[in-house]
Amino acid sequence: MSSTVILGSGIIGVSTAYYLSDHQPASSIHLVESAPELFSSASGYAGGFLAKDWFRPAVAPLGALSFDLHRQLAEENGGREKWGYSRTTCISYAVSAVDKASQKRGDDWLRDGTSRAETAPAVLDDSSGMAPTWLRRVSGDQVELISEDGTTAQVDPLQLCQFLLQECLKRGVRLHHPAAAVSVSTDVRNELSSIRIADSRSSTETDLPCTRLIITAGAWSGRVFESLFRHSQLRLPISSLAGHSVVLTSPRWHKELEDKGCHAIYTAHTSGYCPEIFSRLGGQIYLAGLNSSAVPLPDTAGQSKIDSAAIASLKAMASELLGPEVGEDDLETVREGLCFRPVTASGTPIVSRIPDRHLGVGMTTRPGADGGVFIAAGHGPWGISMSLGTGKVLAEMAQGRPLSADCTPTASTPSLMLPSATEPDQAMVVLPEVLAYEAGVFIVKTAKKVWKLEESFLREWTIIRLLL
Numbered sequence: 409m410s411s412t413v414i415l416g417s418g419i420i421g422v423s424t425a426y427y428l429s430d431h432q433p434a435s436s437i438h439l440v441e442s443a444p445e446l447f448s449s450a451s452g453y454a455g456g457f458l459a460k461d462w463f464r465p466a467v468a469p470l471g472a473l474s475f476d477l478h479r480q481l482a483e484e485n486g487g488r489e490k491w492g493y494s495r496t497t498c499i500s501y502a503v504s505a506v507d508k509a510s511q512k513r514g515d516d517w518l519r520d521g522t523s524r525a526e527t528a529p530a531v532l533d534d535s536s537g538m539a540p541t542w543l544r545r546v547s548g549d550q551v552e553l554i555s556e557d558g559t560t561a562q563v564d565p566l567q568l569c570q571f572l573l574q575e576c577l578k579r580g581v582r583l584h585h586p587a588a589a590v591s592v593s594t595d596v597r598n599e600l601s602s603i604r605i606a607d608s609r610s611s612t613e614t615d616l617p618c619t620r621l622i623i624t625a626g627a628w629s630g631r632v633f634e635s636l637f638r639h640s641q642l643r644l645p646i647s648s649l650a651g652h653s654v655v656l657t658s659p660r661w662h663k664e665l666e667d668k669g670c671h672a673i674y675t676a677h678t679s680g681y682c683p684e685i686f687s688r689l690g691g692q693i694y695l696a697g698l699n700s701s702a703v704p705l706p707d708t709a710g711q712s713k714i715d716s717a718a719i720a721s722l723k724a725m726a727s728e729l730l731g732p733e734v735g736e737d738d739l740e741t742v743r744e745g746l747c748f749r750p751v752t753a754s755g756t757p758i759v760s761r762i763p764d765r766h767l768g769v770g771m772t773t774r775p776g777a778d779g780g781v782f783i784a785a786g787h788g789p790w791g792i793s794m795s796l797g798t799g800k801v802l803a804e805m806a807q808g809r810p811l812s813a814d815c816t817p818t819a820s821t822p823s824l825m826l827p828s829a830t831e832p833d834q835a836m837v838v839l840p841e842v843l844a845y846e847a848g849v850f851i852v853k854t855a856k857k858v859w860k861l862e863e864s865f866l867r868e869w870t871i872i873r874l875l876l
């Protein structure tokens with residue numbers, strides 16, 4: 409029987425464990441988490457905004473599947489009460505005529521590579537009843553509706569993570585925490601057979617049976633892979649983008665207003681960054697948008713020091729946009745945060761089995777659904793939205809079942825799994841297998857097809873070359 413070890417218990421890890429446990433004994437699934445505090449990573453500090461169709465073609469099926477799974481999970485398990493699942497009205501807010509004239513919108517970076525509707529969005533006036541009453545309006549500003557009905561929603565990601573983990577544990581999934589994997593071992597056939605886990609509190613080490621290894625360690629995924637597969641030449645192209653956030657309460661956002669619905673506000677502010685503001689069920693308002701790739705990823709989640717200047721800037725923004733009057737501030741801070749998005753250069757996550765020959769000399773895995781080393785990471789600003797879909801598809805991939813989201817290239821989405829000639833800037837969701845390379849031409853194999861790709865077509869060709 410396959411024994412599965414999942415390294416990293418953020419939202420991608422717990423979603424994967426949840427869907428795996430639908431189809432294999434839960435006791436054969438082990439979740440390993442290295443941080444002393446559970447969900448002290450991006451999954452616990454994110455905004456929780458969910459979209460159905462804001463994604464570039466390569467990941468559109470995964471995004472749409474995930475959005476539907478969020479609704480289904482919430483309907484079947486009381487998600488509104490347990491993790492604040494709520495349909496959400498999404499608006500673009502321009503503070504001044506200058507912002508409007510620039511034609512920039514705060515949601516632009518999230519839709520990078522997608523086509524936002526070119527038709528002018530509907531301007532909401534106060535009589536529409538759809539604009540948030542907790543936003544301080546100023547003369548000359550503008551509120552525009554940018555979501556189609558029922559295509560955006562919201563969760564409290566920390567509560568969703570906690571729910572998924574509790575469900576996994578109830579079913580019998582084993583959690584090892586705080587603990588980290590130290591090494592992997594093989595059997596007489598050189599196939600992956602066990603993994604050594606070190607418990608950080610007791611300093612004891614345990615060997616867990618492991619024929620299937622899944623890396624869901626967010627921004628740490630590359631480090632985890634390299635530390636376990638030391639002879640591998642593969643470098644997973646995943647880096648980090650830090651983001652500060654604050655959670656607030658406001659007297660103008662309270663329970664009586666919740667029935668009218670939550671809001672997500674994106675604004676291209678003159679301050680130089682794009683604040684994202686979400687009113688959540690439970691009377692809280694989440695504000696983020698101050699991001700930096702210069703903040704180094706710590707060894708362990710939760711170790712980084714929050715930058716007080718960044719928090720002060722977010723609070724000043726909150727005061728300006730949500731305060732009662734200029735210079736007045738009646739907002740209470742509930743939580744301050746700093747966490748790290750796992751990002752890829754291409755902007756699409758990697759959800760894949762890693763071909764055995766990239767595991768290094770002397771290391772293979774059981775063939776087919778009995779074994780394998782898998783990776784699901786690099787979801788950037790969309791890991792909460794895509795979590796359930798990723799967990800489901802990865803579980804299906806690992807267990808050898810048909811995939812619920814089509815991850816195969818088609819005529820309309822030729823770049824779903826790998827860079828293509830027509831859309832060279834869209835990288836793979838599933839790592840292709842490189843069969844040969846000669847004189848600037850790659851022969852690449854995906855699940856259903858062998859591709860011949862000229863190097864000159866590929867802006868992302870370095871990623872493929874890493875796999876050689």
Ligand SMILES: Cc1cc2nc3c(=O)[nH]c(=O)nc-3n(C[C@H](O)[C@H](O)[C@H](O)COP(=O)(O)OP(=O)(O)OC[C@H]3O[C@@H](n4cnc5c(N)ncnc54)[C@H](O)[C@@H]3O)c2cc1C
Pocket residue numbers: 415416417418419420421440441442443447448449450451452453454455456457458587588589624625626627628632649650651652653696697708709747748749750784785786787788789790791792793794
């Ligand atoms: C400010 C901010 C706002 C965001 N808002 C949204 C939003 O509104 N909507 C949305 O969809 N997404 C949002 N995101 C993105 C989202 O948070 C991430 O894409 C998502 O949480 C990534 O999940 P993950 O499980 O891959 O990684 P993580 O949440 O980082 O989890 C990885 C886990 O692996 C653990 N780990 C690391 N090394 C090891 C090891 N050696 N062994 C075991 N475990 C290990 C870590 O401790 C961590 O718990 C936001 C992100 C930020 C920073």
